[in-house]
Amino acid sequence: MRIPCSLTIAGTDPSGGAGIQADLKTFQEIKSYGMSVITSVVAQNTTGVQAVHHLPVEILRNQLESISSDMPIHAFKTGMIASKEMMKAIADWIPEVSAPYVMDPVMVAQSGDPLIEEESRTWLRDQLLPFASVVTPNIPEAEDLLGKKIETTEDMQIAAEEIVTKLGAGASLVKGGHLNGKAVDFLFDGDKIHSFSAERIETKNLHGTGCTYSAAITAYLSQDCDLVQAVDQSKHFVTAAIRSSFNIGSGSGPTNHWAIREEAGHK
Numbered sequence: 584m585r586i587p588c589s590l591t592i593a594g595t596d597p598s599g600g601a602g603i604q605a606d607l608k609t610f611q612e613i614k615s616y617g618m619s620v621i622t623s624v625v626a627q628n629t630t631g632v633q634a635v636h637h638l639p640v641e642i643l644r645n646q647l648e649s650i651s652s653d654m655p656i657h658a659f660k661t662g663m664i665a666s667k668e669m670m671k672a673i674a675d676w677i678p679e680v681s682a683p684y685v686m687d688p689v690m691v692a693q694s695g696d697p698l699i700e701e702e703s704r705t706w707l708r709d710q711l712l713p714f715a716s717v718v719t720p721n722i723p724e725a726e727d728l729l730g731k732k733i734e735t736t737e738d739m740q741i742a743a744e745e746i747v748t749k750l751g752a753g754a755s756l757v758k759g760g761h762l763n764g765k766a767v768d769f770l771f772d773g774d775k776i777h778s779f780s781a782e783r784i785e786t787k788n789l790h791g792t793g794c795t796y797s798a799a800i801t802a803y804l805s806q807d808c809d810l811v812q813a814v815d816q817s818k819h820f821v822t823a824a825i826r827s828s829f830n831i832g833s834g835s836g837p838t839n840h841w842a843i844r845e846e847a848g849h850k
C-alpha cells in the first residue's frame with residue numbers, strides 16, 4: 584500500500600497554531616505522513632512575534648537533501664521563507680522532486696509582524712512562484728504580488744487569473760478572509776474560476792488559518808485528489824477548524840485541527 588507523504592518547508596510556532604506545527608497537525612488529521620524542514624525558528628504566540636532566528640542556508644539545504652535522498656514526497660508546501668538565499672536554495676532543490684507544490688506566500692503574521700525580508704518579496708514572486716502547482720495568497724499577499732488593490736470579489740477573480748497568466752503559477756487560490764461578508768475563495772486552475780464559499784464565523788481566533796488551509800490542500804494532493812477536489816475538502820477542513828477554534832492565549836487563538844474528526848463523531 585502506498586503511504587501518502589507530505590512535506591512542509593516553513594518556520595516554527597512554539598504556541599502550536601501556525602507554521603510547521605499547524606502543518607504537521609493538519610497532515611496527521613488528513614492521514615498523510617508528515618515531514619518538515621525548518622527555515623526559521625520563530626518565538627511567537629497568539630499575541631504576535633517576539634523574536635526570530637533564521638537558520639543558516641547550509642542547514643536548510645542539508646535538511647532538504649536528507650528528505651529527498653531517502654523519503655518519498657507525494658506533495659509539498661512552503662510557508663515562511665525569510666530570505667532570498669533561502670528561496671534560492673529551495674528553488675535549486677525543487678527540480679529534484681516531482682510532486683505537486685503548494686506555495687503559501689507568507690509575508691506577515693496575523694498580528695502584522697513581518698516574516699520575510701522586504702527585498703525578498705520580488706524574488707519570491709519571480710523565481711519561486713513559477714514552480715508552484717498552486718499558490719494560496721490572502722488579499723494583502725495577492726495585492727503585493729500584483730502591485731494593485733483588491734477590493735471586491737470581482738477583483739479577487741481577476742487577481743487569481745493574473746497570478747497564473749502574468750506571474751506563471753500553475754494555479755492560484757485567492758482567499759477572502761480579509762474581505763467582509765461570506766468567506767469566499769477563488770481558484771483559477773489555468774482554465775476556469777472555481778469558487779469556494781462558507782459562512783463568515785465571528786471569532787478572533789484565526790491564528791494559523793492560512794497555514795492550516797494550505798497544509799490541508801497539500802495533504803489531499805498527496806493522496807492523489809485533483810486540485811479542485813483538494814481545495815473543496817480543505818475549505819471544509821479549515822471552516823470546521825475555525826468554527827471550533829480555541830479561546831486559548833490572550834490574543835488571536837488557534838484553530839481546532841481535530842474539528843472534522845469531532846464532526847464525524849470520532850472522539
Ligand SMILES: Nc1ncnc2c1ncn2[C@@H]1O[C@H](COP(=O)(O)OP(=O)(O)O)[C@@H](O)[C@H]1O
Nearest residue numbers: 721758759760761766767782783784792793796
Ligand atoms: N471569520 C472567518 N470565517 C470563516 N472563514 C474564514 C474566516 N476568516 C478566514 N476564513 C477562511 O480561512 C481561510 C484562510 O483565509 P485568510 O484569512 O484569507 O488567509 P490567511 O490566514 O493567509 O490570512 C480562507 O478559506 C478564508 O475564506
Ligand SMILES: Cc1ncc(COP(=O)(O)O)c(N)n1
Nearest residue numbers: 594601602692791792793794
Ligand atoms: C512561522 C509562521 N508561518 C506563518 C505564519 C502566518 O500564519 P497565519 O496563517 O495566521 O497567517 C505564522 N504566524 N508563523
